[in-house]
Amino acid sequence: MEYKMIVLVKQVPDTKNITGQAMKEDGTVNRAALPAIFNPEDLNALEEALKIKDKFGGKISIISMGPPAAAQVLRESLFRGADEVILLSDRKFAGADTLATSYALAMAIKKIKDYDIVLCGRQAIDGDTAQVGPQTAEKLNVNQITCVDKIVELKNKEIKVERSIEGGYEIVKTKLPVLLTITGEANFPRPFSAKKVLKYKYAVTPSEMSSYDEEYLKTTEIDQSNVIIKLWDHSEVGAKEEQIGLAGSPTKVKQIESVVLEAGEFKNIDNTKPGLEELIKELMNEHILG
Amino acid sequence: MSKNEVWVYIEQNEGKIADVSLELLGKATQLADKLKVKVGAVLLGSQIKNLCKTVFSYGADTVYINEDANLKYYTTLPYARVVVDLVKKYQPQIVLYGATTTGRDLAPRITSELKTGLTADCTNLQIGDYSAKDKEYKDILYQIRPAFGGNIIATIVCPDHKPQMATVREGVMKMNEPDSKRTGDIIEHKAEISKDLLITEIVKRFQQEKTVNLKAANIIVSGGIGVGSKDNFDLIIKLAHTIGAEVGASRAAVDAGFVSKDHQVGQTGTTVRPKLYIAIGISGSVQHMAGMSESSRIIAINTDPRAPIFQIAHYGIVGDLNEVLPKFIEVYKSLKK
């Protein structure tokens, strides 16, 4: 049997490579200085979907909610083998917390309507919250299995997976449709396919297309056939304004501080035997070292 | 029953309560004192009434218990059903969960159904006031957490929706001293668990007690990527054995395969507060320090005198660990004699 799959992917600032310039003087984050990347575990989610499609056939739709620049992760999804890509983008989505995000994503999924498996990354590295998956599942009223390290078996309308639990793992079985969140343990994401890169390198959203001026277009091969990335706004998916963006977010950021290091009393210890002897004796006298 | 209690979701697994739940009872006691309300504990499972005693002894005033054979092992849908049911009925103002795989599976599902906020991985919780454009809120839960890979600390609030919900990692909050004389009310609940909620079947389960107990250790000897190789990590282990310490590590050392993940200290590892923490070949990233900065004494050994770890260390030794550690072991052994 073939499977219809939806993968949720997010473009995130590369928090693993935060450098000095990424933090502004006032301790806030200078997003502009951070490279934007495909959220790592979303690549694992996409890879699981591709593996299923390789084996059984089917269709993979990708949804990403974000600013226009997030079209990049959708192009990269096409380069890896996605069939349909959708950018869920609207100024009104700005400032969404995980609840408002999951609402918007769930509305987009409901518009696609027909699916067997929704795959998410376990968590996004910008917030490390791991909330959007389960919240989306609840809004869709489907079962969820989080922290999936391995899909053990997929047979007809039933799936068996291995998931991490505290100090071990469990293997669970459930019926489709289901939402899975996939961990970095699951697989090694495949590289771009050269053929697909050739085919999709000019894939754009309608608004990207209309931003090109005509003179420029005359000098390229880009035309309407490159408008492959769908662009949906809140009205397109029927999302209520009071439930999206800042308005639809119950949590508010009250305050942001940079991390301050507290300097205690500091003693420089000589890197010599007498230096170490003094230190160890002091710690022994205080019964810190036995 | 007071409607606006502070609740803790008690995670139990085959009759054993997770440490993080008992730690949260400690925090809940403080928050409840501030708010002048009581502490409620939510306990789900099959034949678990015997656990109430423990839950009271760590600070709960009321235990809301729901026993059902279908709740023997955790699966999302029936557990979420019961907690949502209880929250709707008794309306606590705060619900806290451990940031375990279970807590992180359950809490977002519940918040979504209750349409309220949730803040993951809080490192601190406080009560305070909040003012928005045209409104003042009294006694709101400040949910404090590192964000952006730990480079900033954000205070999140959820002023207009109840309950306010947060998850907290193990080791971050301190347990109360258990008081075996404490008791309280037990409220038995029986949520209806319909068949369509029982669609996850557990085929197999494997779990083992952690072999590393960083939280209980008085002394931790921790190695970073500066140790250089898995073989060289033996030097860290040797020092730890010599002075009777547990072995810790930075994430970089774990990622490089020097030691297993159980040893990781920091924001995404274990939070520790030993009497003595020896950081060796560890630069002192914010994420690492988030998990060890409250150690009573810190010794840093690093070749780079500008390494950030020296800013929180009490004793600093600038030098190559390959030279310092053998000397340290030798001197220690000679003083022990």
Ligand SMILES: Cc1cc2nc3c(=O)[nH]c(=O)nc-3n(C[C@H](O)[C@H](O)[C@H](O)COP(=O)(O)OP(=O)(O)OC[C@H]3O[C@@H](n4cnc5c(N)ncnc54)[C@H](O)[C@@H]3O)c2cc1C
């Ligand atoms: C979301 C997120 C969560 C994270 N969570 C954690 C976490 O829980 N725990 C954690 O530790 N990290 C965590 N990190 C990673 C963290 O940012 C750092 O990358 C990591 O802590 C660095 O480890 P390190 O100090 O061993 O390596 P480095 O930063 O590379 O430091 C190595 C140090 O060794 C010193 N050195 C080298 N050779 C020698 C020698 N011969 N003798 C003595 N000193 C020497 C160097 O001077 C240097 O200071 C997290 C990152 C992110 C983005």
Ligand SMILES: Nc1ncnc2c1ncn2[C@@H]1O[C@H](COP(=O)(O)O)[C@@H](O)[C@H]1O
């Ligand atoms: N804006 C978004 N667009 C698409 N998917 C998202 C978005 N935010 C979160 N997700 C999905 O939800 C997962 C968990 O995200 P988080 O709760 O932010 O840690 C991610 O790995 C994605 O699969």
